[in-house]
Amino acid sequence: MFKERLCKEQPIAYKILENALISEHYAHAYLLVGEKGTPKKETAILLAQSLLCDEKGFACEVCNTCQRIAEHNYADFIFVDGEKTSIKKQDILGIQEEFNKTSVEAKGKKIYVLHYAENATLDALNSLLKFLEEPVQDVFAILTVEQLDRLLPTIQSRCQNIPLRKANVSTCYEYCMKENIDPLDAYLLSHLSGCWEEIVLKLEDENYQQARIMAMDTIQKLHISPDQALVHLQREGFKDKKGSDKLQFMMFLDILSIFFKDCIKGKTICTSQSWLNAMKSYDAKDCIAYLSACMEAKDKCGRSVNLSLLCDQLIAKMKELKQ
Template sequence: MRKEELREQQPIVWRTLGNALRDQRYAHAYLFYGPKGTGKEAMAQLFAQSILCKERIDGFACEQCNVCRRIAEREYADYAWIDGSETSIKKSDIVRLQEMFVKTALEEDSHKIYVMNHVENATGEAMNALLKFLEEPVSGVVAILISDQLESVLPTIVSRCQCIPFHALNRQKSYAQGINVCDAYDAYLLSCAHCSGSQMQTISESEEYQHARYAFFETAQRLVRSVDDAALFLQLNGYPSKGKMTGKGSFSWFLDMMIRFVKDCAQPQITCQDVQYRSLWEQQPWEREQLIAILQILLNKKDLLRRSVNLGLLADQMMAELKEVRR
């Protein structure tokens, strides 16, 4: 997401962080929270760059200098990015972070910054270790925590951060941006996640999203006829135990697509103009009570995905439960 989009879509966030940059007075910890697709990760990187950049433009990072490029590539010595999107953040990750950040800064600037993406996916031990780290702040260290689910973060961690809320982009505006850069289905689905046009383009072109889309349409086409057929496809081609694109990110998108489809099946009309998707919607065989049961199963698997799980087993369990619904 470009700076111009961030400034337009998150004006309050932009102004709040801009004031901190102007005064060069930073909280020891920030918590960026809000729905997926609201630019939290992009803003975290930009804010880190802006703290360290010597060539700021209008208060924010130039994004072109050596420091900015190294942060973007995660090669800046006093900058760390811990990502909990694919695997749980563990206590050992926090311990390594502490060991790294208590040492003297290696770069010219005295600030050291770490970003913890999807902090809600930290284990209990990791949460407690992080809390202790936040309770004993190190001079010059700035923490940026990111969460899609604030309610899953320890309240004691939340209370020690300056909380920065990110608000979702209007769905109609999101769709209008997306239809110019991707096809009708992707614009429809990603506008439901309130993504911006540039985010839609990046996401829709990614391998993990493309695999999720392929798995969704193939699974849904089979599911309306036979749960066993759908289960076999997922096991062999969708999310087998071994495979290049069977990570959590892809399976998360797959579940998002399934959840959106089931919700749409409960509606008398849908706005999606994609021919293949509309055909699936017209063929769906479930009664309302079945749709509610299916939705609960999918939401449960979405929640379980936050933990360390075997995707193949999770997919098998999901299909076994869906089979019971059809009886």
């Protein structure tokens, strides 16, 4: 049961939600905030289930209603995923249009989830703000965000903030090493994932595997010649601005950021020889600038952009900084 995991791993979030559910004093909008690897999506689904399940407090997670919500097959529940593609104004207007209709389900409550709400366009955020400013009875919003500063402050102020904390990286890494996972995978996934179950899933994920290969190739080539890194990315890199390429590119940026942060600190718990050798080739001062370029690219990637062009801009920026 996910609620048991939430209680163990996220005691603050668990207690806040438990108090609201038991007292039935609900906010009309919830904002689940946590960095990459925290169980934002799972918590959003559990909260939606709990608002509709007949069991008092947290949902049972096994009844027909809970199962249908988990499968996104409940008529008065809308899930918009902003992880792979940007959330558009039309998505928000579509929710409003649907929820202006009479409830299809007997329970009467209507719930929508905006996963990675920070990846909404400005028009979509403005439409969402208008929706939140005039709350409708029995309509609940659940927003998840990784980068809170990209969400309008006026939207933040209209939601109850629920913080989600990431599991300790060193603890995850030690556990992975005991399970004989490759040291580099163990280190990267301890940063990118928030729990053992997610690490296991990502190990088999093609998006992660491709992102790791591209990131390590870029790290090896960048310090020798930014032009060489650029040619490699142009030939082997990310072209589709939607779907898997966007996920790969975001993970690619995350891995580069992990590396540059280690170089800036001048230390790491990673025992992978390829990682340690690569760190010796980089200057901390350069890595501060490189990290800034990665963060800028990640912010742009959250919007609807051309990934191939963004790759070119990223390496060009790094080349400029290196000079």
